[in-house]
Amino acid sequence: MFLPATRRGFALVELLVVVVIIAILAVILLPRLLGGRDAAGKTITAPAQQAQGVACRSNLQQIRQAISMETMADETAKPADLAALRLPSEMLACPVSHQAYQFDPQAGAVRCPTHPDY
Numbered sequence: 001m002f003l004p005a006t007r008r009g010f011a012l013v014e015l016l017v018v019v020v021i022i023a024i025l026a027v028i029l030l031p032r033l034l035g036g037r038d039a040a041g042k043t044i045t046a047p048a049q050q051a052q053g054v055a056c057r058s059n060l061q062q063i064r065q066a067i068s069m070e071t072m073a074d075e076t077a078k079p080a081d082l083a084a085l086r087l088p089s090e091m092l093a094c095p096v097s098h099q100a101y102q103f104d105p106q107a108g109a110v111r112c113p114t115h116p117d118y
Contacts, residue, residue, distance in 0.1 A: 055095045057118050063087065063101065063110050071108060078108045 034046055066085045071078055079085055082092050082103050093100050097114040104110075112118045 049096070052096045053115065053118075056112055056115060059091050059095070060101065060110060060112060060118050062091065067108050067110065078105055080105055082110065 063082065063085065066087060067079060070085065082101065094112050094114050099113045101110050102113055
């Protein structure tokens with residue numbers, strides 16, 4: 001009489017298929033999670049970098065609003081520096097590079113040294 005064969009584990013082929021599938025998923029997903037370049041050469045920004053960029057733009061917007069509010073009463077009186085706005089110190093530096101924002105007192109303009117297009 002024939003006894004049914006019992007399986008005690010996975011065959012080597014099954015394990016290799018699982019490893020290949022995991023490797024393919026890693027190749028596809030890791031650049032999107034960690035940043036880098038895709039197959040077309042386009043730069044992919046990591047989610048953490050995108051969040052820091054949003055924080056940088058938000059800081060700049062709030063600083064520009066504070067400058068605008070300071071100059072509402074007197075158009076000629078622009079703040080001499082960003083410290084005159086009495087904002088929290090962590091708001092006066094870029095969260096990406098931790099460099100202080102650049103301020104032009106004559107124009108009343110502020111910009112980020114890391115992201116000049118913000």
